[in-house]
Amino acid sequence: MSDCLVIGGGVIGMMSARTLVMAGASVTLLDQRECGKESSWAGGGIISPLYPWHYDDLTNELSFASQLVYADLCLQIFEDTGIDAQYLKSGLLMMDEYDLPLAIQWINKYNIYYQHHADGVLFANIAQVRNPRLLKALKVDILNKGVNIIEHIQANDLLIKDNQVIGVKTKNKDYFAQDVIVCSGAWSSKLLRLTDEVFPMKGQMIVLKSTKDVVENIVLDQGRYIIPRADGRILVGSTMENVGFDGRIDIGVQKLLHEFAYQRFPALLNAKIEYQWSGFRPASLSGKVILGKHEQFEHLLINTGHFSNGLNMAPASADKIKQLIINA
Numbered sequence: 395m396s397d398c399l400v401i402g403g404g405v406i407g408m409m410s411a412r413t414l415v416m417a418g419a420s421v422t423l424l425d426q427r428e429c430g431k432e433s434s435w436a437g438g439g440i441i442s443p444l445y446p447w448h449y450d451d452l453t454n455e456l457s458f459a460s461q462l463v464y465a466d467l468c469l470q471i472f473e474d475t476g477i478d479a480q481y482l483k484s485g486l487l488m489m490d491e492y493d494l495p496l497a498i499q500w501i502n503k504y505n506i507y508y509q510h511h512a513d514g515v516l517f518a519n520i521a522q523v524r525n526p527r528l529l530k531a532l533k534v535d536i537l538n539k540g541v542n543i544i545e546h547i548q549a550n551d552l553l554i555k556d557n558q559v560i561g562v563k564t565k566n567k568d569y570f571a572q573d574v575i576v577c578s579g580a581w582s583s584k585l586l587r588l589t590d591e592v593f594p595m596k597g598q599m600i601v602l603k604s605t606k607d608v609v610e611n612i613v614l615d616q617g618r619y620i621i622p623r624a625d626g627r628i629l630v631g632s633t634m635e636n637v638g639f640d641g642r643i644d645i646g647v648q649k650l651l652h653e654f655a656y657q658r659f660p661a662l663l664n665a666k667i668e669y670q671w672s673g674f675r676p677a678s679l680s681g682k683v684i685l686g687k688h689e690q691f692e693h694l695l696i697n698t699g700h701f702s703n704g705l706n707m708a709p710a711s712a713d714k715i716k717q718l719i720i721n722a
């Protein structure tokens with residue numbers, strides 16, 4: 395029996411496992427597939443909400459708290475694993491909405507640093523990570539720190555005794571723990587019995603092969619964005635599709651995203667489209683992160699519903715879970 399059983403090995407589950415094992419807990423993590431292959435892999439890795447004024451205070455606070463630690467966290471994990479998550483303060487150029495009253499209110503409320511730019515405003519402190527690399531590094535890091543990772547095992551149901559969660563059922567075996575933490579992304583509702591449902595919001599993206607000098611900053615306009623990676627590759631995203639767990643990609647979206655990119659940077663017209671993919675953001679009916687103790691069952695904690703912001707909120711969300719368990 396472990397102290398903590400984490401269900402789901404995306405960025406949320408692995409960062410939760412990391413903070414718990416570092417606080418001295420014995421941790422087992424189950425993933426129905428492989429760690430770090432779902433939404434956390436599919437994301438863009440921008441360490442900020444897009445149009446943050448549309449989000450609630452909790453999302454903003456978790457994002458700001460995470461932004462403060464991300465650079466050091468990536469450096470520490472690099473030192474410990476040799477894998478560079480490529481944290482890069484590339485800044486974000488916002489071409490629309492920045493002059494809305496709501497945006498100005500947000501800038502003043504949180505005292506946000508920005509610069510005027512010919513095409514909009516530049517939030518120079520916004521960074522990105524190469525999320526697939528961060529996930530690879532996190533997996534190695536938590537294994538080295540002693541987390542027992544068990545992949546290709548699906549938690550099918552909670553084990554409950556006298557209103558307390560004591561573990562989970564899987565096909566062949568029951569796993570027991572002092573505390574169970576559900577970090578199952580878009581699949582979380584299958585396990586949890588919550589009033590606030592979690593459901594998948596599909597997003598498609600493409601990556602273009604380009605050179606380093608074409609795009610300098612992350613660019614955001616009309617809900618779509620362009621992310622320049624350190625090696626010159628350029629990600630373009632993304633869609634919001636409420637279609638259940640249908641992960642198919644389509645050529646129409648590919649064209650749309652490519653067009654969005656080369657209309658702003660004509661040099662990208664002939665750039666090779668290397669790959670297109672999709673992922674399922676964990677959306678919640680309330681539109682809010684679901685983070686904390688379960689409303690009904692004891693020893694059940696939840697860390698999900700991060701929607702478009704799981705990569706940027708992960709460190710602070712994980713820390714909150716640790717505080718709830720270790721300081722209980």
Ligand SMILES: Cc1cc2nc3c(=O)[nH]c(=O)nc-3n(C[C@H](O)[C@H](O)[C@H](O)COP(=O)(O)OP(=O)(O)OC[C@H]3O[C@@H](n4cnc5c(N)ncnc54)[C@H](O)[C@@H]3O)c2cc1C
Pocket residue numbers: 401402403404405406407424425426427428429430431432433434435436437438439440441442547548549550577578579580581582584585596597598599631632633672673674675676697698699700701702703704705706707
């Ligand atoms: C196209 C796109 C772009 C995005 N861009 C950004 C961005 O730039 N910045 C940002 O912050 N966020 C971004 N996001 C959102 C971000 O990716 C998610 O919020 C985040 O990855 C959620 O992490 P997670 O660990 O909860 O989910 P996931 O990464 O999906 O992980 C959940 C894990 O749980 C496992 N699992 C599920 N059910 C079970 C079960 N019953 N038993 C065992 N294992 C289970 C799954 O196999 C999976 O590995 C983007 C998302 C998409 C799709």
